[in-house]
Amino acid sequence: MKYCKPILLALLFPALFFACQKLSKSDGGSAGKSFAVDYEKFTLDNGLQVVFHVDKSDPVVAVALTSHVGSAREKEGRTGFAHLFEHLLFLESENLGKGGLDKMSARIGGSGANGSTSRDRTNYYQTVPNDALEKMIWAEADKLGFFINTVTEQVLAKEKQVVKNEKRQSVDNNPYGHTSYVIDQNLYPADHPYHWQVIGSLEDLQNATLADVKEFYRRWYAPNNVTLVVTGDFEPGQAKAWVQKYFGEIKKGADIPRMEKRPAVLTQTKKLYHEDNFARLPELTLAWPGVYQYHPDSYALRVLTTYLTEGKKAPFNQVIIDEKQLAPRVGMYNNNSEIAGQTMLSVRGFEKTDLNKIHSAVFEAFARFEKNGISEADLNRIKAGQEVAFYNSLASVQGKGFQLAQYNIFAGDPGFATKDIENMMSVTVEDVQRVYNQYLKGKPYVATSFVPKGQVNLVLEGSRKASVVEEKIVEGAEEKFDLTADASYPKTQSTFDRSQEPAYGKSPEISVPAVWEEKLGNGLKVLGIENREVPLVQFNLRIKGGLLLENPDKVGVANLLAESLMKGTKNKTTAELEEAIDALGASISVSADDEDISINGRTLARNYAATLALMQEMLLQPRWDAKEFDLSKQRVESQIKGQKANPNSIAANQFKKLLFGEKHILANNILGTEASVKAITLADLQAYYQNNLSPVGAAFHVVGALDKKAAVAPLATLDQNWKAKEVTFPTYQIPAAPATSKVYFYDVPGAKQSVLRFGYLALPATHPDFYSLSVMNYILGGGSFASQLTQQLREGKGYTYGISSSFSGSSVPGPFVIQSGVRSNVTFESAALVKDILKNYGPGFTAQDLDVTKGFLVKSTARSFETMGAKLGMLSNISAYGWPVDYAKKRQQLVQGMTVEKIRSLANQYVNPDKMYYLIVGDAATQLQKLENLGYGKPVLLN
Incomplete structure (x- = not known):
């Protein structure tokens, strides 16, 4: 990638982005209609x-x-x-x-x-x-x-x-x-x-x-x-x-023949191991030769890997997670490329779990599948999920563009979508059993055991040491370069003057989506947008609380409660609940963060009411399953252990502590600590649920192919049965920004990069200056390749793959933060350059910088609400912060009225490099001492 961005579903589900003709009997709409x-x-x-x-x-x-x-x-x-x-x-x-x-x-x-x-x-x-x-x-x-x-x-x-x-x-x-x-x-x-x-x-x-x-x-x-x-x-x-x-005048090149298919061939199983410097948990990965992209068997293999590992009834879940409790999750997928493919299985065990036990459990799960197979009902629920994923992938013009190109290049026809979805929906029970026998059962594979340093005793028996090249940290080892000189080169001939950039076309008309609002009798706010581009609905229920309402001595309750709400209802086991959701082709997830517990869902418009009924059952009638609770605790403890080995997770958690101070509730990791999670009981979750989950202050957001009446009607049960109660939020003093800067270092021996987090606790999203600061920050670090941080640290020096700065407040103050990963041997140089950029940003801001900022922020409004997710985010902002429905247009006016003097004033007030925390996560042996030269005293070693 040129720089980090979320990868669209095209990379995970390459068959799901575009439909050209009739899709299938299940078209998401009325009988007889097709989606095209x-x-x-x-x-x-x-x-x-x-x-x-x-x-x-x-x-x-x-x-x-x-x-x-x-x-x-x-x-x-x-x-x-x-x-x-x-x-x-x-x-x-x-x-x-x-x-x-x-x-x-x-x-x-x-x-x-x-x-x-x-x-x-x-x-x-x-x-x-x-x-x-x-x-x-x-x-x-x-x-x-x-x-x-x-x-x-x-x-x-x-x-x-x-x-x-x-x-x-x-x-x-x-x-x-x-x-x-x-x-x-x-x-x-x-x-x-x-x-x-x-x-x-x-x-x-x-x-x-x-x-x-x-x-x-x-x-x-x-x-x-x-x-x-x-x-x-x-x-x-x-x-x-x-x-x-x-x-048209660009010259044609030599003919390029298509590559011949060349599937992987294994004659025997290969087992390898590696002691991973950054791992804290053992991981077993198995890889079998698979099939190339769009191979007729790729569709049944996709169903097979989904059935084996996803959901409570999945054989791997039953054996590895529930019965033997060897790991918190199992992942399986097919990596299908142009000339070959592979089927991958990965299990990250609990701490110090012998990978031989996991390996045995894998084949026990396979044996269970051989005995029981897959039912028509299970096959149909998997297909229903694939159907929704198909429609969801059509939410953006970019997603459609990806898939058109994909089909054209690898299937030889941009209209291959018709055959693709037909193949997907025509998979049979017999196909799934056949591909298992053909590609997995008794077939040789590659097995890798990745274990923490010093835990070779956990690797798979018969494994040999893998050949992995580890880079050494050497000061001054990189090649020097100089980009200051202008290079001269011959211009390529053209029949017209290409140096003239074309003019803009007709300016697009910016329209804010129409928002409707309702308030239920129990106090729940409801906001929606009707959007009929695809026959889908997305929704979100946001309940105020999260980490803010936790007991500081037992942090992790909100996160575990969110998990528990997905583990069955009073009348449904976990498996039965999953089956009910999957049968609708829907997805429902519950999560907790610093300030909220949120329920998010997606479903076909025709199944909206049924999906909402299940969501309400989850919220109002939790099962409180003791066994599932214990499994969730194991899973969370494993997550916490894993974070301790990941430099980016370490940086995020340590930075929160610096920002808020040890005694503030928001200084904590939402997952809690290993000790706090061990101490949490099911009664703690029930008490949090009874005392803190209220429709007062909560909001339900819905976007999709239905009108207000159809969206609100299924909420009647929630209105009647979710009783209003006042929830008191504890008062925490917001820490002030540091009076002087200080450097903090967290040692990860042998780190190949240093992770940087520089900043301080700034403003809430409701502060009058908040959006103005986003405008100010665009040229500093918010504008990607237009920003000074990127231009100087990446483009000018080659120190980093990516760097950014941002203000991220919510209803409580959030940080101004600069974050990056830089190569280890330029840690000090990177920090010093950031400090210099910050010091000169306000005084050096120019009229040209302002023109670029205005051009981007005004024109980009045309893209602001293209996808359903963006529309849902808009509704969430309106309900959470009291912003007007047309806040996007008001922001345009603010940008247009911005001046160089205002930008300089904001920069001088809010990005002072001498009043920040400087956190570095990296190799202390080679990098710590030099950081004294930043001028902020001796760095504090945090571990």
């Missing part, structure tokens, strides 16, 4: 394949450029190169100039140009207001055809550092981060394209040359190896003319 999304495909003379889909529900367009190249088409010794190239393509092109699409994105209100690389493809994507479509087509064409001359030795050297930081962050500094590497090295032979990782090795990344870059570009970034998809609110005729103008 139209598309148009054409091919330019140079081979560029173009797919359009028009969706005028919101004034936005998504543009995605996908090249049919990933790590599978790399050379041995140049692993990770496709991903490195993805990064390079964002930096500059001949006519976009330095900063490339990132710089333009900030001006036009885009979602942020991003990209991702897989084994088989690399994509580049962004959603923008529809008045910027021509700009995006111009920019994407410039990247494809007018890019390579801008890559210099210095640019390459810098970006190699960024990608290496990404690898450290996602793999080397992460518990169990090397698992995929060990599995793929042993599942696929050395000459197989899937033998190495997409991210590559640090050594190979360092060895990449400029000649490699140019060769890679010429081979794989030719128009005849690329698909361009445009989805959203636009006029196809005009867009087609723009595509022809900007892409």
